[in-house]
Amino acid sequence: xxxxxxxxxxxxxxxxxxxxRNALGLTEGDPVVLELDEGVLNIHARKVAIKKAQDLVxxxxxxxxxxxxxxxxxxxxxxxxx
Numbered sequence: 001x002x003x004x005x006x007x008x009x010x011x012x013x014x015x016x017x018x019x020x021r022n023a024l025g026l027t028e029g030d031p032v033v034l035e036l037d038e039g040v041l042n043i044h045a046r047k048v049a050i051k052k053a054q055d056l057v058x059x060x061x062x063x064x065x066x067x068x069x070x071x072x073x074x075x076x077x078x079x080x081x082x
Contacts, residue, residue, distance in 0.1 A: 024045045
């Protein structure tokens, strides 16, 4: 684990050191996801957070099941009921 010290600047801004940005593949303007977990702030590149969420869902969908297709079918059924 690599640690760096920094300070909270004006308007709550924190600068991510260049080594950390490079390791995450972040450049100026890239979206990130902030996670607060028991007093610890984690910063994830958005693409990594999306991949983690997809992997989590995949564990519960038996591999061949499409949640999107199920949602569309459910919405269509509800629409025909009025």
